[in-house]
Amino acid sequence: MAYTPMSDIGQQGLFDITQTLLQQPDFSALADCLTRLVKQGALADRVNVLLYHPQHRQVSFYGRDKTLTPDQQSLLATGPMQRILSRPEALICPWREFEAAWPQVASLPLYTPFGRYCLLPLVSSGEIYGGCEFIRDSNKGWSEKELERLHTLTQVVGLCAQQIRSTQDIDHHCQVLSRERDDFRILVAVTNAVLSKLDLDEVMQETAREIHHHFAIDSISIVVRSSRKAWLTIYSTHFVDEASPIHDLSEVPEAGTLSEQVFASGEMLLLNLYPQQQAASYERRLLELWDNQAQTLCLMPLKFGDNMLGVMKLAQCGERGFSAANLELLHQIAERIAIALDNALAWQEINRLKESLTDKGSWATESINAGNPDVGEIIGRSEVMMDVLKQVEIVAASDSTVLILGETGTGKELIARAIHNQSQRNRRRMVKMNCAAMPAGLLESDLFGHERGAFTGANTQRIGRFELADKSSLFLDEVGDMPLELQPKLLRVLQEKEFERLGSNKLQTVDVRLIAATNRDLKQMVADREFRNDLYYRLNVFPIRLPPLRERPEDIPLLVKSLTFKIAHRLNRNIDSIPAETLSMLRRMEWPGNVRELENVIERAVLMTRGNVLHLSLPEMLDTPTAKKIAAPVTEPREGEDEYQLIMRVLRETNGVVAGPRGAAQRLGIKRTTLLSRMKRLGINKVES
Numbered sequence: 080m081a082y083t084p085m086s087d088i089g090q091q092g093l094f095d096i097t098q099t100l101l102q103q104p105d106f107s108a109l110a111d112c113l114t115r116l117v118k119q120g121a122l123a124d125r126v127n128v129l130l131y132h133p134q135h136r137q138v139s140f141y142g143r144d145k146t147l148t149p150d151q152q153s154l155l156a157t158g159p160m161q162r163i164l165s166r167p168e169a170l171i172c173p174w175r176e177f178e179a180a181w182p183q184v185a186s187l188p189l190y191t192p193f194g195r196y197c198l199l200p201l202v203s204s205g206e207i208y209g210g211c212e213f214i215r216d217s218n219k220g221w222s223e224k225e226l227e228r229l230h231t232l233t234q235v236v237g238l239c240a241q242q243i244r245s246t247q248d249i250d251h252h253c254q255v256l257s258r259e260r261d262d263f264r265i266l267v268a269v270t271n272a273v274l275s276k277l278d279l280d281e282v283m284q285e286t287a288r289e290i291h292h293h294f295a296i297d298s299i300s301i302v303v304r305s306s307r308k309a310w311l312t313i314y315s316t317h318f319v320d321e322a323s324p325i326h327d328l329s330e331v332p333e334a335g336t337l338s339e340q341v342f343a344s345g346e347m348l349l350l351n352l353y354p355q356q357q358a359a360s361y362e363r364r365l366l367e368l369w370d371n372q373a374q375t376l377c378l379m380p381l382k383f384g385d386n387m388l389g390v391m392k393l394a395q396c397g398e399r400g401f402s403a404a405n406l407e408l409l410h411q412i413a414e415r416i417a418i419a420l421d422n423a424l425a426w427q428e429i430n431r432l433k434e435s436l437t438d439k440g441s442w443a444t445e446s447i448n449a450g451n452p453d454v455g456e457i458i459g460r461s462e463v464m465m466d467v468l469k470q471v472e473i474v475a476a477s478d479s480t481v482l483i484l485g486e487t488g489t490g491k492e493l494i495a496r497a498i499h500n501q502s503q504r505n506r507r508r509m510v511k512m513n514c515a516a517m518p519a520g521l522l523e524s525d526l527f528g529h530e531r532g533a534f535t536g537a538n539t540q541r542i543g544r545f546e547l548a549d550k551s552s553l554f555l556d557e558v559g560d561m562p563l564e565l566q567p568k569l570l571r572v573l574q575e576k577e578f579e580r581l582g583s584n585k586l587q588t589v590d591v592r593l594i595a596a597t598n599r600d601l602k603q604m605v606a607d608r609e610f611r612n613d614l615y616y617r618l619n620v621f622p623i624r625l626p627p628l629r630e631r632p633e634d635i636p637l638l639v640k641s642l643t644f645k646i647a648h649r650l651n652r653n654i655d656s657i658p659a660e661t662l663s664m665l666r667r668m669e670w671p672g673n674v675r676e677l678e679n680v681i682e683r684a685v686l687m688t689r690g691n692v693l694h695l696s697l698p699e700m701l702d703t704p705t706a707k708k709i710a711a712p713v714t715e716p717r718e719g720e721d722e723y724q725l726i727m728r729v730l731r732e733t734n735g736v737v738a739g740p741r742g743a744a745q746r747l748g749i750k751r752t753t754l755l756s757r758m759k760r761l762g763i764n765k766v767e768s
């Protein structure tokens with residue numbers, strides 16, 4: 080563009096110059112343009128624009144050397160600028176005077192020796208905010224007219240500077256606002272992810288997506304302590320390919336990792352990772368993923384209250400994501416993730432407690448044994464029972480798998496509980512599972528858990544009983560009813576202590592002590608290929624056989640007394656004595672349903688009793704369902720009759736009735752649920768009478 084020479088400046092010329100200067104987008108461009116104008120008009124050889132910042136007492140310099148260090152900017156504020164601030168008149172001097180007055184300023188590389196110097200103030204609303212330096216290489220001074228033009232030019236520059244400053248202010252505010260809006264957006268997105276999900280894996284994937292989107296960080300991981308001691312679980316998302324990020328779930332030993340340092344210090348860690356550096360396995364993976372490019376890593380503690388719950392690990396090639404402003408925002412994100420983590424962990428714990436409460440409910444019985452509190456309500460002083468209790472004591476101290484064998488109602492569950500209570504694991508609740516009470520299809524997910532979407536209807540993730548029983552004991556009742564196809568998985572968890580949830584290929588490691596029980600002849604089942612022989616041997620490490628009541632009649636009076644007391648108390652009755660002949664009558668009976676059956680008879684008697692003495696008359700009892708059982712003992716298989724034929728015969732005899740006092744389950748001496756599951760297994764669903 081052709082400028083009007085400054086020497087012939089008239090009204091039109093001033094208008095053109097003003098318009099040209101006003102078009103300059105920033106101070107550097109303004110200084111360049113001004114330099115060209117004054118050079119053309121031979122008014123000066125160099126021009127600098129100075130802007131004063133009172134809050135920092137610094138001067139920004141726009142001229143030949145555009146970048147100054149903060150120290151140089153402060154120094155510049157002590158030079159001619161200071162003088163003009165106190166006395167807003169033109170400052171004109173030769174180099175000699177300039178150097179003598181401000182030797183340090185004169186030594187700045189901006190000021191090579193010159194002939195003449197003129198500084199004019201930039202004023203707005205009566206306030207000086209900078210100045211224009213005009214420098215002549217020659218010693219020639221400025222005429223009156225020339226000085227007038229320099230003043231006019233400085234006023235125009237003042238206008239332009241105002242305009243640039245307000246545009247820059249607006250830009251700056253817009254930037255601040257749009258950054259605040261973006262920051263707010265990501266905080267809302269992360270908060271939403273955190274609030275809407277309880278599953279840790281899902282929370283992590285969603286937050287990783289938001290963090291990557293906002294900060295362009297390449298790898299985002301959350302590290303938490305694993306249930307395995309001294310191991311870490313890492314949920315990672317690597318955005319190597321934008322369209323399909325890699326989600327990793329890994330377990331690594333904690334020792335020697337960077338996360339270990341953050342767990343210990345609770346402080347953020349920011350560092351560079353180079354390919355030649357010795358790195359822990361997670362960091363090695365990062366280097367591999369990005370072709371051995373150096374990485375910047377940022378590890379932030381995830382704290383909730385005083386609890387260190389985990390570490391957020393961010394990695395990227397280069398340092399662009401980790402500016403001070405970004406770190407501040409990432410810190411706020413970490414706080415939200417810590418809440419999610421706390422929620423997810425609490426949710427897992429609640430689930431565990433809920434399950435164990437269910438178990439507790441079914442265990443709630445009155446302890447009436449004044450003896451060993453660990454054997455609780457187990458009554459029996461017969462030699463055979465004392466022998467059983469001795470075995471319980473021996474095996475409880477170990478972690479061995481125990482197999483409790485015995486007819487229905489002999490107290491297998493009580494023995495299992497006594498083993499658990501006397502073991503090192505008794506600080507946690509024993510978890511219970513009846514293999515016969517659950518359809519085969521659901522048994523697997525109940526035992527091993529499942530992921531969301533593992534099968535139709537699996538709307539949420541579920542933790543299985545093996546996980547719930549971690550560091551505790553799992554009581555598997557009716558283990559003989561475990562479907563053959565599930566037996567290898569049970570065997571594996573017993574041997575390797577690991578399994579996968581349904582729908583997941585992530586290995587779960589558990590420390591569970593198994594106590595199994597059955598009233599079936601497992602050995603025979605192995606021979607009949609109904610039970611895997613490897614599983615049988617694995618379960619049969621320490622078998623305990625519970626004798627039926629008919630083999631220990633001496634326990635009956637004690638049991639009758641205790642049960643009467645317990646039941647009377649529960650039913651709010653006051654019974655304080657039992658006739659001797661009642662005790663001896665009960666002692667003489669067979670009790671095919673064992674203690675459970677005796678318990679039922681006593682309950683009936685307590686209900687019939689009016690007064691303080693237990694009233695139990697045989698004729699009345701014979702009218703009761705229990706008496707029917709006594710009268711008609713458990714149906715035994717006929718010679719050559721297999722299980723299928725036996726159940727079919729009994730079902731026919733009971734006209735297809737399964738439950739209740741006249742039902743087939745009662746006749747067979749097994750629980751209704753057990754019979755139903757056996758019928759299902761054998762394909763019996765309809766019986767013609």
Ligand SMILES: Nc1ncnc2c1ncn2[C@@H]1O[C@H](COP(=O)(O)OP(=O)(O)OP(=O)(O)O)[C@@H](O)[C@H]1O
Nearest residue numbers: 456457458459487488489490491492493598674675
């Ligand atoms: N020795 C005992 N002392 C006191 N109560 C007992 C004893 N043995 C069993 N019982 C009671 O008898 C009932 C049945 O016991 P339990 O459920 O433990 O038997 P089980 O052998 O596991 O039966 P099933 O094989 O049918 O599951 C329970 O109410 C239990 O409290």
